[in-house]
Amino acid sequence: MTIFHMKEYDCWLQGGFKAALKAELLANIHAEDGTDAAILKQAAAELREGLVRRFGIRSEGGNGVGGVFLGTAGWLTRIYGLSFPPLKPEGFHIGVSEDRVVIAGADAAGTLYGVFRFLSLLALGEIKAGDAVADAPVAAIRALNHWDNIEGTIERGYAGGSLFFKDGEVRYDAERLRDYARLLASVGINVVSLNNVNVRTSSKLITEPFLPRIAAIAGIFRPYGVRLLLSVTFSSPEVLGGLGTSDPLDARAAAWWRERAALVYHHIPDLRGFLVKADSEGEGGPFQYGRTHADGANMLAAAVKPFGGECVWRCFVYDCTQDWRNTAFDRARAAYDHFKPLDGQFAENVILQIKHGPYDFQVREPVSPLFGAMAKTRHTMEFQITQEYTGQQIDLCFLPWMWQDVMAYDTGYGATVSGLLGAQPVSARQDAARHPAAIEGLAAVANTGLDGNWTGHTLAQANLYGYGRLCWNPALGAEEIAREWCVLTFGPGQTARTVADILMKSYPAYQKNNAPFGVCFMVEPRHHYGPSIEGYEYSRWGTYHRAGREAVGLDRTGNGTGYSAQYPAAIAAVFDDPRLCPEDLLLFFHRLRYDFRMRNGKTLLQNIYDTHFEGYDEAEALLAKWQTLEPALPPAVYCSVRERLERQLLNAREWRDQVNTYFYRHTLIPDERGRKIYE
Ligand code: GCW
Numbered sequence: 001m002t003i004f005h006m007k008e009y010d011c012w013l014q015g016g017f018k019a020a021l022k023a024e025l026l027a028n029i030h031a032e033d034g035t036d037a038a039i040l041k042q043a044a045a046e047l048r049e050g051l052v053r054r055f056g057i058r059s060e061g062g063n064g065v066g067g068v069f070l071g072t073a074g075w076l077t078r079i080y081g082l083s084f085p086p087l088k089p090e091g092f093h094i095g096v097s098e099d100r101v102v103i104a105g106a107d108a109a110g111t112l113y114g115v116f117r118f119l120s121l122l123a124l125g126e127i128k129a130g131d132a133v134a135d136a137p138v139a140a141i142r143a144l145n146h147w148d149n150i151e152g153t154i155e156r157g158y159a160g161g162s163l164f165f166k167d168g169e170v171r172y173d174a175e176r177l178r179d180y181a182r183l184l185a186s187v188g189i190n191v192v193s194l195n196n197v198n199v200r201t202s203s204k205l206i207t208e209p210f211l212p213r214i215a216a217i218a219g220i221f222r223p224y225g226v227r228l229l230l231s232v233t234f235s236s237p238e239v240l241g242g243l244g245t246s247d248p249l250d251a252r253a254a255a256w257w258r259e260r261a262a263l264v265y266h267h268i269p270d271l272r273g274f275l276v277k278a279d280s281e282g283e284g285g286p287f288q289y290g291r292t293h294a295d296g297a298n299m300l301a302a303a304v305k306p307f308g309g310e311c312v313w314r315c316f317v318y319d320c321t322q323d324w325r326n327t328a329f330d331r332a333r334a335a336y337d338h339f340k341p342l343d344g345q346f347a348e349n350v351i352l353q354i355k356h357g358p359y360d361f362q363v364r365e366p367v368s369p370l371f372g373a374m375a376k377t378r379h380t381m382e383f384q385i386t387q388e389y390t391g392q393q394i395d396l397c398f399l400p401w402m403w404q405d406v407m408a409y410d411t412g413y414g415a416t417v418s419g420l421l422g423a424q425p426v427s428a429r430q431d432a433a434r435h436p437a438a439i440e441g442l443a444a445v446a447n448t449g450l451d452g453n454w455t456g457h458t459l460a461q462a463n464l465y466g467y468g469r470l471c472w473n474p475a476l477g478a479e480e481i482a483r484e485w486c487v488l489t490f491g492p493g494q495t496a497r498t499v500a501d502i503l504m505k506s507y508p509a510y511q512k513n514n515a516p517f518g519v520c521f522m523v524e525p526r527h528h529y530g531p532s533i534e535g536y537e538y539s540r541w542g543t544y545h546r547a548g549r550e551a552v553g554l555d556r557t558g559n560g561t562g563y564s565a566q567y568p569a570a571i572a573a574v575f576d577d578p579r580l581c582p583e584d585l586l587l588f589f590h591r592l593r594y595d596f597r598m599r600n601g602k603t604l605l606q607n608i609y610d611t612h613f614e615g616y617d618e619a620e621a622l623l624a625k626w627q628t629l630e631p632a633l634p635p636a637v638y639c640s641v642r643e644r645l646e647r648q649l650l651n652a653r654e655w656r657d658q659v660n661t662y663f664y665r666h667t668l669i670p671d672e673r674g675r676k677i678y679e
Contacts, residue, residue, distance in 0.1 A: 013119075149162070193275045398462055522536075
């Protein structure tokens with residue numbers, strides 16, 4: 001085996017590739033970089049830099065008729081008389097002939113994305129003379145949310161400290177941030193929020209001493225086509241303004257926000273807007289004043305509107321002070337119950353950000369019933385790349401494997417999630433009956449930090465890459481994403497194929513280890529790593545499985561909490577019938593006896609045992625497979641992943657034995673194959 005000397009820091013932008021196109025051709029660059037458009041300049045710089053660093057090809061500056069022609073389609077037409085088919089916003093066209101490569105962007109961002117795609121196709125060995133590629137992002141909003149605290153820590157962060165903050169200050173390594181902006185732009189991310197949605201001490205970022213520093217960060221991201229969002233606390237008029245109220249219908253609070261927005265936009269004129277977590281897990285919000293979330297969001301939206309800003313408002317609103325004795329309550333209902341009645345009441349520049357499932361980034365959840373239902377309100381879908389509930393970047397879990405199921409889910413409103421992502425956005429004034437409830441984009445909680453490889457677990461880089469690619473094209477399957485990422489990271493050849501195989505097997509293994517069949521939340525309270533079967537069973541967070549001697553799970557059908565009725569009737573009918581319900585969601589929707597027969601003819605209990613034995617065996621196989629790569633990898637990369645896979649195996653052992661023992665002790669029914677379960 002040959003070693004591809006990958007550098008963890010470079011992620012999917014590795015050097016060491018051979019270009020299949022002639023160096024003389026690639027070295028001769030004619031670019032639209034004499035303008036003052038920062039993004040276009042960057043596109044040209046990235047092409048030159050990328051060719052040197054990744055392929056060892058140094059450009060000499062454009063002369064003669066051949067070579068690479070890079071710029072917006074308009075410019076290429078004007079200067080060189082080239083013509084192009086119509087391009088979609090942020091899209092590009094790449095055309096290659098024997099003596100010419102043309103990279104034409106619909107606009108500046110499209111030009112930049114065209115460069116990154118060209119370099120990546122070159123590294124993948126997928127572009128040659130005669131090829132033409134036209135592409136554009138499907139989702140308009142492709143956002144990354146950092147949950148970084150101004151102290152330098154990261155809520156649910158597993159890859160070191162914050163890239164933006166330290167010791168109560170905006171503090172960063174500018175070189176590193178540029179590298180980060182490049183990484184994000186290379187997969188099409190165009191919005192980044194810097195600070196935690198649990199704002200706490202970072203509420204002061206929208207005050208004068210901090211704003212110039214934030215503006216400097218905005219300046220680093222700008223040439224890469226990335227605009228910033230800032231998380232703000234709804235209670236700012238009280239917390240920062242000393243007003244004594246933050247009531248959205250109080251003219252003083254609204255005026256305070258208008259003034260504040262003016263100050264913020266004075267420093268950062270192209271800020272995308274404010275991101276808000278309100279009335280959730282201790283954050284203030286409109287409920288405190290008896291107002292609706294439309295009142296709250298609209299007030300903030302009005303404040304940023306004169307500057308072209310937006311108010312991104314999270315729908316993660318639920319009561320976290322539940323009594324487990326109350327079996328009528330169902331937290332899963334919360335987002336729909338709160339927001340569906342408000343559809344149509346939000347201002348044009350409010351964007352709701354809805355978690356993909358009704359709970360909270362569990363290993364397996366149904367898609368939230370809000371998707372498809374909010375036809376008159378702009379909204380995005382929120383994912384979590386940071387692996388809070390999926391192994392915390394100690395365990396390997398390739399998330400696109402689950403995301404592809406979300407994308408393929410048929411909402412029952414005439415489109416899949418990926419179809420809604422491609423639909424025309426609606427405005428609040430349009431007729432809901434005639435317009436699909438377009439999902440305008442995706443947002444995801446970042447998994448990056450100051451660790452040398454950005455993501456703690458080197459293979460967790462694949463999740464960040466995969467998220468960007470999925471925003472760009474929601475129809476891309478996990479397998480395709482894994483293949484691309486592996487070649488771009490480990491070079492072409494067998495190593496990449498083996499790593500792709502490991503990635504693809506990691507999610508199913510993790511899901512088998514975890515809480516069975518969609519029951520959710522059998523995790524250690526607070527930190528959420530590892531099993532604790534009753535960790536949340538008697539707590540205030542509203543996340544129960546109610547396992548008894550004869551049955552387990554929550555009845556969320558019409559006979560139970562009625563959650564399933566939040567879906568269109570045809571979808572609800574499937575979820576309501578345990579014989580039709582997808583089996584990995586069986587216990588999310590149903591309370592079932594342990595002797596319930598699943599589709600493989602075995603009982604529910606036996607299936608719980610089987611999946612947990614398998615989950616462990618599969619974790620063991622992942623480690624064994626990785627060990628075959630030792631001769632093919634730089635030792636540091638090999639060892640850091642091996643060490644994590646070993647810890648994952650210990651974790652899988654805990655999951656297997658704790659889950660199986662728990663159910664055995666409740667039922668006293670042994671495993672039919674006589675495998676070891678503890679008394
Ligand atoms: O999953 C929960 C996390 C919290 C997080 C919250 C949210 C930022 O445990 O840490 O807070 O979700 O999404 O707001």
